[in-house]
Amino acid sequence: xxxxxxxxxxxKIRLSEKGLKAVIIxxxxxxxxxxxxxxxxxxxxxxxxxxRQILTCDFMPEYLRFLKNIPETISYQERAEECKCLIxxxxxxxxxxxxxxxxxxxLAPWVSAAKADRIIIDxxxxxxxxxIVISDTRVxxxxxxxxxxxxxxxxxxxxxxxxxxxLYTGINTDTGGLSxxxxxxxxxxxxxxxxELGLDKAFVHRQIYQMNHLxxxxxxxxxxxxxxxxxxxxxxxxxxxxLEELERYNYxxxxxxxxxxxxxxxxxxxVSVQITERRERVKLSFRSKGNxxxxxxxxxxxxxxxHLNAAGGQMQLPLEEVVRKVWETxxxxxxxxxxxxxx
Numbered sequence: 001x002x003x004x005x006x007x008x009x010x011x012k013i014r015l016s017e018k019g020l021k022a023v024i025i026x027x028x029x030x031x032x033x034x035x036x037x038x039x040x041x042x043x044x045x046x047x048x049x050x051x052r053q054i055l056t057c058d059f060m061p062e063y064l065r066f067l068k069n070i071p072e073t074i075s076y077q078e079r080a081e082e083c084k085c086l087i088x089x090x091x092x093x094x095x096x097x098x099x100x101x102x103x104x105x106x107l108a109p110w111v112s113a114a115k116a117d118r119i120i121i122d123x124x125x126x127x128x129x130x131x132i133v134i135s136d137t138r139v140x141x142x143x144x145x146x147x148x149x150x151x152x153x154x155x156x157x158x159x160x161x162x163x164x165x166x167l168y169t170g171i172n173t174d175t176g177g178l179s180x181x182x183x184x185x186x187x188x189x190x191x192x193x194x195x196e197l198g199l200d201k202a203f204v205h206r207q208i209y210q211m212n213h214l215x216x217x218x219x220x221x222x223x224x225x226x227x228x229x230x231x232x233x234x235x236x237x238x239x240x241x242x243l244e245e246l247e248r249y250n251y252x253x254x255x256x257x258x259x260x261x262x263x264x265x266x267x268x269x270x271v272s273v274q275i276t277e278r279r280e281r282v283k284l285s286f287r288s289k290g291n292x293x294x295x296x297x298x299x300x301x302x303x304x305x306x307h308l309n310a311a312g313g314q315m316q317l318p319l320e321e322v323v324r325k326v327w328e329t330x331x332x333x334x335x336x337x338x339x340x341x342x343x
Contacts, residue, residue, distance in 0.1 A: 005152075007134050011119065012153045014092070014132070015050070022052040023090045023116075027098035028105040029283070030060055031257065032173025032208070034097040037121065037142045039067035039166035041094060044150055044158055055083050057105030061254025066207040067169060068162035076106045083107060090116040097142040097170075099127035099135070121146055124306065125295075137307075140187045143170025147190050156197065164199035173208065176261055180309050219249035220259055228263060234330050235270040237263035240323045243277040260285045271297075273326055277319040284313040284322070291342055297333045301325065 024042055026034035038054045045052040046069075054073040065071050076083045087093065087107070093116045095101070101108045101118075111118070117131040123142050127135045139145045147167050150158055159167075171191065175182040195201065223239050230237045239259065249255075260274035270292055274285040284302050286294035288309045295311040298304035302325075304313025315322045337343040 004134065004136060004148075007132060008149055008152050011132050011134065011149070014117065015048070015153065017091075020050045020091045021089060022050055022092040022094060023086050024052060024054045024094045024096060025104055025107060025111065026054075026056055026096050027103040028057055029253070030056060030064070030097075032064060033141045033143055033170035035060055035064040035067055035070055036166045036168075036170030036173070037096040037146050038073070039069050039169075040143065040146055040150070040163045041096065041121075042069040043160065043163050043166070044154065047158065047160075048154070053086055055086060055107060057107045059253050061257070062252050063208065063211060063254045063257070064169070067166050080106075084110050087111060087114050087116070090114060092116055093118045095120045095122070095130070096146075097122055097124075099124040101128065121149060126305075138184065140182045140184070141170045141174035143167040143174070144187055144190055146170075147194075156193070159194065159197040161198035161200060164194040164197050165204050168194050168199050168201065168204055169208065172204070173257075176258070181307065213250075213252070213255075215250040216252070216255040219245070219251060219255055222249065223256075223259060224262065230263070230266065230269060231327075231330065234334055235268055236273070236330050237266065237269045237271070238273045238275060238323065238326055239263070240275045240319060241277065242319060243279065246276075260287050264289055275319065275322055275326060281314045281316050282319055282322045284315070284326070286311040286313070292337065293342075296336065297329065300333075300336075301329045 022045055024038050026038050042052055042054055056073055057076045059075050060070050060073050074083055087110045093111055093114060095118060099122050101111050104111055119132040120127050120130050121134045121142060123137055123139045123145055125137050127133050134149060136145050223241055227239050260272050263269050263272040264287055270289045271294060272287045276283045286298050288294040293308050295306045295308060298306060298311035298313040302313030302315060304311055306312055334343060
């Protein structure tokens with residue numbers, strides 16, 4: 001905690017300089033925590049008179065565009081040259097909700113080459129070495145950590161309704177509606193503080209959970225009815241989804257949010273893996289119950305990593321080969337757990 005306080009104090013000094021230009025970058029395929037932290041920090045920097053812009057290598061999900069500043073995000077896929085110029089001209093690059101430049105996709109080479117100071121604010125383990133690293137794996141989300149950064153640098157008065165809504169969005173979505181990684185009392189004290197500062201909890205819940213398109217429900221229904229596979233030998237479920245199915249159901253970014261958690265509601269399933277075919281690669285999402293470290297499975301065999309109960313990976317192989325590899329590595333992963341005394 002002492003090191004965290006010292007690093008936040010260092011950032012406070014850096015932010016006191018005049019005429020700063022900042023860019024704010026989430027990880028590839030931003031989720032609620034990435035978008036929420038970008039939204040909140042962008043609003044705070046704006047109120048402090050710091051020129052800032054959110055950039056993403058792909059796109060912000062439609063269901064998160066209710067957050068302040070998120071609709072103005074610039075995508076590298078649409079405005080690549082502008083992204084390159086903004087990064088090259090920046091004094092500060094904020095890396096939010098990811099621990100390595102590699103998680104920035106097409107933006108990564110330009111960020112690595114930039115003269116700007118890079119600032120990580122994140123809760124994933126083993127962050128890169130950058131000029132300023134504010135990292136705490138104990139917190140529920142990057143938004144919970146960012147609340148501490150904002151209030152220690154600028155005070156509670158910087159938390160407007162828009163900032164509170166953004167921070168709560170990240171805390172809520174990254175914990176599955178406070179169902180996992182959310183047992184620290186500090187998390188609920190922060191939520192209580194956000195409510196006192198104007199958080200519109202009903203509005204946020206409505207935007208996240210009650211704005212579905214019919215096509216999204218049909219996509220999820222198809223996945224659960226026709227694609228869900230449950231192992232007869234291990235407590236594992238997988239959901240493979242093809243690019244053709246995404247196109248058939250008019251997929252929009254964010255439409256599959258939360259799907260990977262649903263098989264964990266089956267009483268004898270402890271691990272769920274969603275395998276989604278995209279144009280450039282196959283993406284994997286891992287979720288688990290209890291103390292099963294799916295981040296180790298993702299890191300060992302699927303070019304990924306993450307948290308104990310929530311991790312991701314990616315492969316540049318055909319979908320059917322990735323599905324086969326998942327099933328082939330199931331016994332290897334559970335042998336690893338057995339050797340560690342976890343099962």
